[in-house]
Amino acid sequence: MQLIIGNKRYSSWSLRPWLLMRHFDLPFDEIMVNLYQGDTRAERLAYSPTGKVPALIDDGALVWESLAILDYLAERFPQLPLWPAERIARAHARSIAAEMHAGFGALRQAMPTNFCARLPGRGHTDAALADVARVVELVSDCRTRFGGTGRFLFGEFGIADAMYAPVATRLVTYGVQLPPLVRDWVDALYALPAMNEWLQAAESEPLIRSAEPYADA
Numbered sequence: 001m002q003l004i005i006g007n008k009r010y011s012s013w014s015l016r017p018w019l020l021m022r023h024f025d026l027p028f029d030e031i032m033v034n035l036y037q038g039d040t041r042a043e044r045l046a047y048s049p050t051g052k053v054p055a056l057i058d059d060g061a062l063v064w065e066s067l068a069i070l071d072y073l074a075e076r077f078p079q080l081p082l083w084p085a086e087r088i089a090r091a092h093a094r095s096i097a098a099e100m101h102a103g104f105g106a107l108r109q110a111m112p113t114n115f116c117a118r119l120p121g122r123g124h125t126d127a128a129l130a131d132v133a134r135v136v137e138l139v140s141d142c143r144t145r146f147g148g149t150g151r152f153l154f155g156e157f158g159i160a161d162a163m164y165a166p167v168a169t170r171l172v173t174y175g176v177q178l179p180p181l182v183r184d185w186v187d188a189l190y191a192l193p194a195m196n197e198w199l200q201a202a203e204s205e206p207l208i209r210s211a212e213p214y215a216d217a
């Protein structure tokens with residue numbers, strides 16, 4: 001498999017499939033396209049019809065859109081617990097993953113992804129905090145109803161966690177206060193070896209001033 005991703009320092013959508021694939025030790029070659037150096041749109045269009053990353057190429061299949069990639073991997077590796085095994089939990093996981101994919105625009109806009117920065121207090125607009133409140137609600141609800149003794153949304157790390165991982169990092173970047181159950185989920189994500197590998201790689205990439213949020217504030 002080939003996974004096409006953007007800069008690890010900034011590409012929130014790319015983290016989702018990368019994190020899942022690395023965590024479950026799925027073999028893949030990583031192709032990184034610098035989203036900020038010159039015009040790479042033509043290069044990206046060679047991989048995906050939207051010109052956006054991530055995209056996955058596997059045995060004749062081309063998959064784009066992060067959620068579609070994660071779902072494809074679940075179908076491709078049915079022996080792995082990527083979605084919850086139980087029907088009602090799986091329906092819930094699919095719903096919150098779709099909710100993430102389609103929503104949280106205010107949070108994305110006011111608190112853009114930057115895996116390396118710490119900007120506590122920035123971006124705390126009313127609309128972004130309303131999105132944060134929904135994240136807090138759904139993480140608490142998932143862990144309480146489906147998480148058992150595990151630290152992830154449905155107990156063990158899976159697609160739902162991968163979908164929300166870039167939101168978890170935004171909560172850290174922008175210093176959002178969290179209730180203990182949600183803080184613990186964020187800490188569990190940061191403790192994953194795969195997450196650490198991504199963050200270390202992000203730190204080693206050059207900082208791109210035009211991509212830095214609130215650089216001029």
Ligand SMILES: N[C@@H](CCC(=O)N[C@@H](CS)C(=O)NCC(=O)O)C(=O)O
Pocket residue numbers: 006010011012013014035051052053054064065066067
């Ligand atoms: N909904 C898409 C969003 C993909 C997306 O917006 N990717 C960004 C990088 S994080 C990108 O490729 N931006 C380049 C562009 O918009 O031209 C997904 O889930 O994969």
